[in-house]
Amino acid sequence: MSLAVMLKVLRRHALMPALVLLQVALACAILCNVLFLVWQRVQPMVAPSGLAEDELVLVDQITSRVRPWTGADVRAGQLALSRTPGVRYASAALGLPMIGTMMVDYTLQSPRGVKVGVNGYFGEGLVKSLGLQLVAGRDFLPSEYQEFGVNQPSSGVPDTGSTESIIITESLAKQLFGDQPAVGQILQVPDEPDGHGYQVVGVVRHLMRNQLALATDGRADNTMLTARRVGDTAMVGYAVRIDPAMREVALRGIRAAINEAFGPLLSEDIPVKITTYAERRHDALRGARAALWLFAGVTMAVIVVTAIGIMGLTGFWVQRRTRQIGIQRALGARRSQVLRYFMVENLLIAGAGVLVGMALAYVANGVLMRHYELPRLPWSYLPIGGALVLLLGQLAAWSPARRAAAVPPVVATRSL
Amino acid sequence: MRYNLTLAWHGLKRYPRSTVLAVITVAMGVAATMTTLALLHQLTADPLPGRSGHLYLAWVDTVRAKPQQSQSLNDITVQNYHRIKWDDAQALLHDHRAIWQAPMASVFTEIRGEGDQAKKHRNYVLATTSEFMPMFGVALRSGRGWTAAEDQTHAPVAVIDSEMAQTLYGTADAVGRELRLGHGVFRVIGVSAPFSLQPHFYDLAAFSFGDQRRDQVFAPVSALLDAGVDLAGSDACDEDGPKKTTLFETDAAHCSSLSYWVSLPDSKAASDFHDYLQHYVQNQQALAGYGKTSRAELTGVGAWLSRQNVVPDNVRLNAWLAGSFLLLCMANVAGLLAARFLRRGAEIGIRRALGAPRAAIFQQHVFEAVLICLLGGVLALPLTLFGPWTLRLQDSGFTDLAHLDPAMFAALFALALAVGVITGWLPAWRASRVEPGLQVKSA
Numbered sequence: 063m064s065l066a067v068m069l070k071v072l073r074r075h076a077l078m079p080a081l082v083l084l085q086v087a088l089a090c091a092i093l094c095n096v097l098f099l100v101w102q103r104v105q106p107m108v109a110p111s112g113l114a115e116d117e118l119v120l121v122d123q124i125t126s127r128v129r130p131w132t133g134a135d136v137r138a139g140q141l142a143l144s145r146t147p148g149v150r151y152a153s154a155a156l157g158l159p160m161i162g163t164m165m166v167d168y169t170l171q172s173p174r175g176v177k178v179g180v181n182g183y184f185g186e187g188l189v190k191s192l193g194l195q196l197v198a199g200r201d202f203l204p205s206e207y208q209e210f211g212v213n214q215p216s217s218g219v220p221d222t223g224s225t226e227s228i229i230i231t232e233s234l235a236k237q238l239f240g241d242q243p244a245v246g247q248i249l250q251v252p253d254e255p256d257g258h259g260y261q262v263v264g265v266v267r268h269l270m271r272n273q274l275a276l277a278t279d280g281r282a283d284n285t286m287l288t289a290r291r292v293g294d295t296a297m298v299g300y301a302v303r304i305d306p307a308m309r310e311v312a313l314r315g316i317r318a319a320i321n322e323a324f325g326p327l328l329s330e331d332i333p334v335k336i337t338t339y340a341e342r343r344h345d346a347l348r349g350a351r352a353a354l355w356l357f358a359g360v361t362m363a364v365i366v367v368t369a370i371g372i373m374g375l376t377g378f379w380v381q382r383r384t385r386q387i388g389i390q391r392a393l394g395a396r397r398s399q400v401l402r403y404f405m406v407e408n409l410l411i412a413g414a415g416v417l418v419g420m421a422l423a424y425v426a427n428g429v430l431m432r433h434y435e436l437p438r439l440p441w442s443y444l445p446i447g448g449a450l451v452l453l454l455g456q457l458a459a460w461s462p463a464r465r466a467a468a469v470p471p472v473v474a475t476r477s478l
Numbered sequence: 479m480r481y482n483l484t485l486a487w488h489g490l491k492r493y494p495r496s497t498v499l500a501v502i503t504v505a506m507g508v509a510a511t512m513t514t515l516a517l518l519h520q521l522t523a524d525p526l527p528g529r530s531g532h533l534y535l536a537w538v539d540t541v542r543a544k545p546q547q548s549q550s551l552n553d554i555t556v557q558n559y560h561r562i563k564w565d566d567a568q569a570l571l572h573d574h575r576a577i578w579q580a581p582m583a584s585v586f587t588e589i590r591g592e593g594d595q596a597k598k599h600r601n602y603v604l605a606t607t608s609e610f611m612p613m614f615g616v617a618l619r620s621g622r623g624w625t626a627a628e629d630q631t632h633a634p635v636a637v638i639d640s641e642m643a644q645t646l647y648g649t650a651d652a653v654g655r656e657l658r659l660g661h662g663v664f665r666v667i668g669v670s671a672p673f674s675l676q677p678h679f680y681d682l683a684a685f686s687f688g689d690q691r692r693d694q695v696f697a698p699v700s701a702l703l704d705a706g707v708d709l710a711g712s713d714a715c716d717e718d719g720p721k722k723t724t725l726f727e728t729d730a731a732h733c734s735s736l737s738y739w740v741s742l743p744d745s746k747a748a749s750d751f752h753d754y755l756q757h758y759v760q761n762q763q764a765l766a767g768y769g770k771t772s773r774a775e776l777t778g779v780g781a782w783l784s785r786q787n788v789v790p791d792n793v794r795l796n797a798w799l800a801g802s803f804l805l806l807c808m809a810n811v812a813g814l815l816a817a818r819f820l821r822r823g824a825e826i827g828i829r830r831a832l833g834a835p836r837a838a839i840f841q842q843h844v845f846e847a848v849l850i851c852l853l854g855g856v857l858a859l860p861l862t863l864f865g866p867w868t869l870r871l872q873d874s875g876f877t878d879l880a881h882l883d884p885a886m887f888a889a890l891f892a893l894a895l896a897v898g899v900i901t902g903w904l905p906a907w908r909a910s911r912v913e914p915g916l917q918v919k920s921a
Contacts, residue, residue: 077816077904077905077908078813078816078817081809081812081813081816082813084809084812085806085809085810085813088802088805088806088809089806091802092799092802092803092806095799096799099795169551177551178551179551331586331600353792356796360799360803363506363510363803364803364806367503367506367806367807367810368806368810370499370503370810371809371810371813371814374496374499374813374814374817375813375816375817377817378817378820378821381821382820426798426802430795430798433794434791434794434795435791436791436795
């Protein structure tokens with residue numbers, strides 16, 4: 063049967079197709095936006111961290127209640143930790159993966175003028191303590207480290223003219239320099255007016271940033287290490303790499319070492335946190351996980367409701383036309399032709415609905431974006447959501463269409 | 479009409495399967511919408527009805543430091559809670575241009591009762607001045623608040639809430655007892671009813687929502703500073719002030735650490751007060767050379783809450799999502815209804831042939847739709863109670879507030895009713911168009 067006839071039938075009985083179309087459009091708009099929200103939450107979960115995850119213990123929130131820690135305090139802690147049984151390396155650090163209490167914020171500018179927002183981690187020997195994989199260049203030399211103090215920043219900054227060494231990630235190198243080799247390149251920080259430039263000395267495969275909300279759309283690895291040793295600071299953390307076979311011993315040892323090194327001065331309000339990387343990651347992603355469950359629930363509900371709606375309406379539609387189907391069958395239409403007719407009809411209605419729905423999704427996202435901190439819905443989500451809804455429509459129409467195909471030709475001879 | 483209602487009721491029972499389906503669908507849509515709206519309603523409710531319209535946060539930027547230029551590509555913005563320095567607060571208090579005014583800072587600190595063996599408690603103490611209590615309407619159960627003179631003389635006095643009195647002394651009758659804050663000994667001169675505003679809008683620096691977030695002790699700023707209690711937190715500090723030594727240490731003289739709220743009768747008074755603040759900043763000689771434009775602002779409670787983005791974005795987002803889901807459910811139910819109404823075309827034809835006007839048919843079917851949606855509303859109730867539990871998983875403390883009050887209960891049924899009328903409209907109209915003759919013939 064030709065498409066023109068099909069359209070004519072649909073126009074004559076406009077209510078049913080219109081209601082199916084409305085449902086499909088709404089479902090498509092909701093699903094496109096939810097899929098997008100889901101992907102925003104999923105990306106930080108699936109991004110590779112670049113860390114020796116099994117071997118990493120993170121210590122943070124070491125705060126004093128009387129005076130800031132001095133560089134000597136920090137180093138003493140690092141020494142005590144690295145001598146703890148079961149510990150391979152330990153580094154004092156400002157900024158650690160999966161920990162949002164302290165974030166270092168940089169804007170890097172490449173010679174080509176590309177600007178990228180990154181998170182930095184400060185600390186001595188972090189490449190080894192975090193278990194990062196160097197793919198180009200080298201680790202920092204011991205002589206390169208400058209002490210960085212929060213209260214005496216001048217103690218750490220090298221003379222103007224000489225650059226400071228940094229290590230960046232592969233992804234960051236790609237964004238900043240394209241296909242050129244990154245090692246040896248100089249980067250500027252535009253918001254440091256007396257900036258002295260940063261020279262890339264090494265590139266690691268992956269290193270996840272700690273601003274998890276921004277670990278989306280290829281920005282998860284926007285991270286750099288600077289050759290800075292932690293000096294005086296009000297709060298400090300440690301990255302400790304342990305022998306996984308000795309985890310329990312090491313964890314106990316780490317707690318003892320921290321208490322011994324900092325004990326009497328530790329703040330009562332803010333307890334020191336000593337956790338494995340896995341625990342920390344679990345905590346950091348708790349909110350995102352809960353949101354995912356919620357979105358999964360919404361998606362399920364939308365799919366079920368839409369499927370039931372389409373099935374019910376198509377069923378009724380088929381039932382109303384039982385007689386016509388019978389006549390068609392009597393005039394020689396095959397079962398498969400009747401089946402195909404209803405499936406194509408559904409495709410037509412759902413297709414129109416999907417088009418409306420995609421436009422609706424885009425508009426809705428625009429409205430939401432203007433009021434809330436939400437990125438633009440990329441075009442690519444629209445066809446994905448649309449295809450999903452079309453498939454749903456076909457699945458839902460399958461059983462009523464089968465029923466239509468099963469109508470015997472003899473029905474034509476009966477009056478209704 | 480009664481007859482139409484009866485017919486509608488019979489209609490429901492005729493197709494139990496599609497009725498159940500429609501009721502469940504409506505219930506899901508209504509429950510999702512109500513859950514998210516209830517939470518949003520709680521979070522955006524007026525924190526201090528009757529008073530908040532007169533309250534304004536006054537801010538003058540007198541911090542001697544170069545303005546910070548942050549061009550972070552990482553969306554990091556420096557929080558500014560519009561706090562001012564203690565010296566400025568004292569100057570504004572001295573001028574006394576508003577009806578009521580008080581600087582305030584909520585401080586988490588150690589609170590001890592009498593004797594050396596007394597147990598330590600850590601909780602929020604509100605450092606403020608005498609007019610805070612009348613301005614915010616803190617109700618006293620016994621004793622009195624302190625006076626401006628006591629602020630002046632740094633008198634170590636305090637008002638505690640009845641719960642803190644119970645914790646510290648085992649009795650609510652605590653007037654005259656001793657209280658240790660910092661290294662000072664304070665005298666309890668009044669016991670107040672628990673004072674918990676949601677959100678804790680007058681000092682947003684700590685957590686803004688939650689039953690636990692409550693100031694339990696009120697004491698003069700001057701006396702607390704004398705006792706070495708740190709105001710713990712500030713927006714910015716003078717560059718020429720002493721360096722801080724611990725993470726949260728705050729030098730009240732050099733750091734903007736107090737929120738200054740004033741009560742003004744009308745908008746005329748508010749604009750006058752704003753001019754006065756502007757003048758105050760312009761006359762700050764010490765600011766010269768820091769390259770700052772003189773900034774003074776006066777912000778009402780509502781504007782302040784929306785500016786500080788107190789209601790998390792995801793709460794609003796969830797409400798949008800739930801709302802669009804409800805629309806989908808409505809389209810679905812409209813489809814179910816249309817199918818069942820047209821299925822009984824023959825019946826409608828007979829009714830019409832027997833003389834029923836179109837309006838009666840229309841009414842009957844709208845009634846049927848409304849009945850279904852009201853049933854959906856009833857079913858939505860338990861679902862709505864279950865809803866906050868799901869939201870709580872996502873939580874940052876504030877979801878405890880998501881509970882149903884009678885107003886929301888009424889709103890739920892109003893929503894169900896509206897949904898019924900709207901979804902029923904089109905199918906019922908279609909049913910009422912059924913021609914009498916044709917249907918009778920084919921039946």
